[in-house]
Amino acid sequence: MKPHQRKLDIRKGCVDLSHGSGGRAMAQLIAGLFHEAFGNEWLARGNDQSAFDVDAGRMVMTTDGYVVSPLFFPGGNIGSLAVHGTVNDIAMAGARPLYLSASFIIEEGFRFEDLKMIAESMGEAARTAGVHIITGDTKVVERGKADGLFISTAGVGVVPEGLDLSAGNARVGDRVLISGTLGDHGVAIMSKRQNLTFETEIVSDSASLNDLVARMVEAGGTGIRLMRDPTRGGLAATLNEIAQQSDLGFHLIEEAIPVKPGVAAACELLGLDPLYVANEGKLVAIVAPELAGAVLAAMRGHPLGRDAADIGEAVADDHHFVQMATSFGGGRIVDWLSGEQLPRIC
């Protein structure tokens, strides 16, 4: 006789400690919610790991943790973000992402309905990016020990032959290309934070960039020295890192840097600088000057690179300064962010 098990009540139910204890409840949660959302042959086999074949050549691997608050924001949620972020970290090597893992740390009391929605958008984000979530883990912690839900994803991908993108590769004279407007994600998140709800039409730019990267690699090949996605710390942090790692500086033109008017207005209101605000669907590419035009054209031909722009160049500089000609006609440094970007009082 098959033991009776009550179906998961997605609409009204929530996660409790039994869903992380290794028993039937956990098996039911994994099968009923995660497998359903991610649906692929590897998960169906039900192993503690997944086996896959690889071609000879170079692979990349990356991992990332997601603790975003709020969990749902205009343009996405923690689930889609967890897929996009890891896919993008792989893509920044010029690589084609293949497989992801996903670990969930869930606070007891978390609603099944929300978890299902998050898992489904992960599944959808993975399908759109052409990757598979092939292994995972679920832990449940007591109330107060996690902020609803934390997700950790890891991923692997293969690098096209001949490509070796790395942070130290930038050379003096290289062009700095950006794939679109800055600050959309950060402002979308802030607009929904507690204490700070404001009306904006800005949605997060969270998206997988691997397809855009493939087009860029076609156009630029080894002329692409390196790519980065300017997430936390924004464009400023990314370029300062590259300046140090490549032992040079950058000169940017403020007027060339695309920022949506709504983002600029929100930043103005809060005393923030869009150059320091997070993005989740943008990339910076440092490209050899002779190929910059071709790569930029390829970017603009892709829906995720429509607003791509050439915003400056790499210059010789022992101090590794990122300098910018302001739209006002003066000069300034775009420095590292110190601490968290906090609103100014007046």
Add this chain to the structure above:
Amino acid sequence: MKYADEFRDKEIALGLAKAVRAEADPQKPYRFMEFCGGHTHAISRYGLEDLLPNNVRMIHGPGCPVCVLPAGRIDMAIRLSMRPDIILCVYGDLMRVPGSQGASLLKAKARGADVRMVYSTIDVIRIAEDNPGREVVFFAIGFETTTPPTAVMIRLAEKKKLENFTVFCNHVLTPPAMQNILESPDIRNIGRVEIDGFVGPAHVSTIIGTAPYEFFAEEFGKPVVIAGFEPLDMMQAILMLVRQVNEDRHEVENQYSRAVNRDGNLRAKEEVSDIFELRDQFEWRGLGQVPYSGLKLKRAYAKYDAEIRFLMNELRVDDNPACECGAILRGVKKPVDCKLFGTVCTPETPMGSCMVSSEGACAAHWTYGRFRDHQQRRAS
């Protein structure tokens, strides 16, 4: 962005820069102090110095409310915040201002203090209503601009009969500090640089008007031009100051006429004078004790005074002796003249007031302008 971009127009800026260059006498130094941190930030953020001739120099004054808050007052707030019954509400950039020994409210929060960042005083009232079992304290700081909202909040608390709400008052006044820069006894020790004119506060003046500067301009014989915070406002104000100096005038002129009038906001001034009164002395980080420069709650509102309700003891912390903030705030020295600048004193670990907030003279120079030091060194 409508109503902002118009004040950042490059062509107009270049036109004003040309006029400044044409009218400023190359044989003469023009040393202007912008009092407000907002102006300091605009100068650095837009690279205004690059548009001015070498003999027109901007001296960054003490008008950043976060920077001038003495470490002792921060320590008092930190000590209070560690009480389990307290919720301390603060404006954002106050969170990382250092007290003594590297302590800050951000670190106190990590150690368990309930410190909440608010964007408006209305948020504080809401937090007090939502937490009837806790004591909600507002860490009030700022110049004349942020004092009226604190007054409104106290009125609202009175109306709502809130018993769990108090204010830790650190509001300060602009005119006494400007005066102190020109005549404090410290000048004998650190020397002084002649200041040829002042760019007067923007937001502060919307409240107090232009009249309070008239005595100042007359008494000290210095021109004052009230200016908005946009870069074009600054450029125009500088041109107006150059003209006053050239014509040997010392008047109060109002560049920011779209927001400021002579009398200011009468309603706001009334609210403030109903609720607050002058302190005999208030300490400013970098300037020391400045007479009649701070506000406290009047006796009739003592029940909302956190210093009284929680018997907060005044704490004093001496500034680092090597710190040159006092001289920098008075224009006697530049950030690079300080031994601490960029070595032990950086925006991550500020030692003195000028490095505390991005509006401080040292932080602004470090964050936006330090490439010029290297350019100058290379040129010489």
